[in-house]
């Protein structure tokens with residue numbers, strides 16, 4: 001396939017779910033109710049680390065509440081995220097706590113007739129705790145003799161000992177770093193720290209469970225993967241999957257927070273099974289803030305280079321703060337080095353990653369999955385290297401980036417593929433022009449209260465975790481496409497849309513394949529009963545892999561359309577073509593050389609219904625054999641107020657190479673949203689814990705510093721742009737955008753701030769306090785230097 | 788605590804309900820099926836639960852239901868329908884101001900409260916009016932754009 005003129009793909013079209021969302025008719029899990037539904041609540045631990053000595057539920061039961069304690073639940077340890085294959089999975093988690101390892105951990109669960117009664121019952125439960133020493137700092141937690149969070153955890157089906165709270169380690173060695181460093185002329189190194197910030201998805205995590213008469217269960221859940229949710233439930237409750245149905249719902253944003261089966265889901269199921277009545281359980285905002293967060297990282301990197309700017313190798317050591325449970329720590333350690341070596345050609349690598357348990361919210365995927373942290377480090381060091389070498393940072397990047405024809409690690413060391421499309425030079429060129437890169441001045445030429453700086457962050461994200469060979473990540477999607485009796489088309493897919501427009505993209509790709517007008521193609525509501533497996537909407541894979549599956553199946557449907565129409569038109573199937581007829585508002589099947597040999601898809605569908613007695617349909621699975629990089633470049637012009645330390649974003653140039661742009665307005669939205677969350681990560685957001693494992697925000701969202709409208713640059717200053725590329729392995733040439741949009745943003749801020757005030761920050765967020773502190777120190781150094 | 792009878796006029800319909808006096812208007816509305824009023828935080832932080840209470844935009848999680856006794860309540864669903872959406876609703880949908888849509892009903896209430904007072908708002912006035920509403924998806928630029936374009940449409944068409 002190559003570039004072509006599209007009829008639907010790449011056109012701006014009204015969003016199908018737009019009306020439902022603006023008029024408040026869209027239903028999210030938290031909006032669902034059922035007759036005779038009970039309300040669930042959990043009894044959350046007031047300690048971050050404690051043994052549970054005794055539990056007394058008499059008073060709650062006397063109120064008529066259904067009560068679950070640790071002894072009532074299946075004694076099975078699980079990992080709620082099963083994108084990783086079984087042999088690489090750690091399992092340390094029970095539905096309810098066997099021992100408390102984080103603040104707010106559910107210890108007991110109750111369900112009652114009203115929310116109020118459930119709350120009362122939860123408060124009436126008496127739990128006696130023996131508080132243990134709280135570990136919030138991973139370095140402290142690793143010290144010999146530190147209070148252990150776990151004695152053992154499961155690894156695959158083996159029980160393994162946990163030593164010094166180290167949950168997992170990973171080493172990667174490629175080439176010969178010592179030799180490479182011996183031959184290098186110049187080095188840059190630094191230690192970069194990022195904190196465990198909060199996803200801040202708007203919809204609180206929720207579940208509604210309906211026990212079925214046959215012993216099965218129907219589940220409405222906030223999730224990015226209905227099939228993985230079902231599989232984990234099957235494992236825990238030992239119910240055949242044919243009796244568990246998980247409904248695909250609209251979700252109020254996730255940003256990675258629902259990549260796993262959420263903690264409320266099995267609790268809700270257990271309550272519903274015990275009560276034999278429907279139960280809904282929703283986290284409060286405070287509970288949600290204790291439930292999940294980004295991985296905090298502390299990484300030391302050393303990069304070597306030749307005089308001409310050619311990079312030679314890297315040495316990297318990283319400690320990841322996993323929090324109280326391991327959800328995907330082992331793969332996190334793998335991807336973190338993967339992002340680094342896929343940014344720039346670093347043929348020699350020595351890496352060691354350590355994942356450490358602490359008494360804080362468990363880390364899970366959050367937009368970029370370690371990529372923003374890695375990109376911050378690499379892009380900062382590249383700017384330092386450029387300065388050392390007296391090179392333009394842009395030229396240094398062009399010289400070393402991983403581009404066309406090169407090997408790329410899409411998801412850690414085991415998921416490798418080749419780059420087939422590369423818009424990096426174009427993006428850098430356009431961004432350079434928009435931002436006025438050439439008027440960028442040296443920081444020491446700047447003075448006065450307000451100092452402006454221009455910075456660049458370049459990055460990417462993998463599109464899917466597909467690869468030619470199997471690895472430690474499962475990646476495939478399914479689709480069912482059927483032509484209805486009036487010529488309209490149903491697409492049945494398990495793929496979840498987080499709000500970015502994945503369903504819109506899938507509908508467009510199918511409409512394009514079958515030449516059916518977009519309003520006649522619908523991605524219909526679905527569940528695990530009606531769909532083939534889809535791994536998860538993560539890894540920026542929605543359009544590329546989910547859309548890829550839909551296109552693969554639509555092609556099969558197209559073949560069947562031709563075969564069936566050939567019979568009615570009495571021609572060779574191979575002679576037939578499809579076109580979209582706007583006047584008839586239909587797909588038309590025709591023979592180019594014989595004008596009267598044609599029929600609309602509606603005519604065909606109607607005849608196959610009444611005369612051929614079949615539905616034109618196909619169902620299949622699809623695994624991408626590639627994981628192409630979606631490249632993003634972020635240029636920023638910012639202004640630092642040296643009196644207050646505040647950073648204002650003046651102008652940006654946000655460029656993406658996502659191959660063919662399927663939803664142009666949606667793509668712009670992804671870039672702008674990515675900037676906003678990246679800006680939050682760079683400058684403000686910090687889910688801080690005190691030494692007792694309590695959140696300083698106490699569950700107040702505003703105190704977690706999610707960016708609001710005041711911080712957001714105006715539309716006219718954003719300047720989004722797309723590279724003109726075509727990804728040969730993607731549906732109609734498309735790759736993803738999603739996570740890529742955020743990945744280089746914190747790095748761009750760090751570089752722009754350096755350019756403004758000549759101070760480099762190695763730890764996020766770069767708050768006004770830190771900027772002021774550093775400016776004062778700089779001033780003192782200057783003064784000392786003068787005297 | 789005993790339930791109290793109150794009367795709520797919501798989007799032109801009247802409901803007589805018995806509620807405990809400590810329940811918030813947010814919970815009362817959602818229990819009555821007005822799930823377009825979203826619950827984001829229940830602490831006044833996010834604005835997802837905004838409704839009009841006698842013409843004034845409030846966070847319904849910060850109002851007790853009995854305080855709304857006999858009041859006129861307007862929610863985002865009451866502003867327009869699929870067939871006849873409010874110009875703000877159309878503008879939000881067209882301008883790419885929605886992604887997941889969870890913040891949208893609250894955003895639209897805050898935006899309408901602004902346009903009721905200031906039919907030609909400046910960029911700064913829009914930001915001020917929306918400053919109590921969080922959106923994690925969009926980055927806000929398209930939301931500002933949507934409010935501006937709705938203002939222009941309403942001005943031209945005399946709607947709203």
Ligand code: FES
Nearest residue numbers: 827828829834848
């Ligand atoms: S739910 Fe009312 S302000 Fe957040």
Ligand code: FES
Nearest residue numbers: 886887922923924
């Ligand atoms: S659109 Fe998702 S929070 Fe605003």
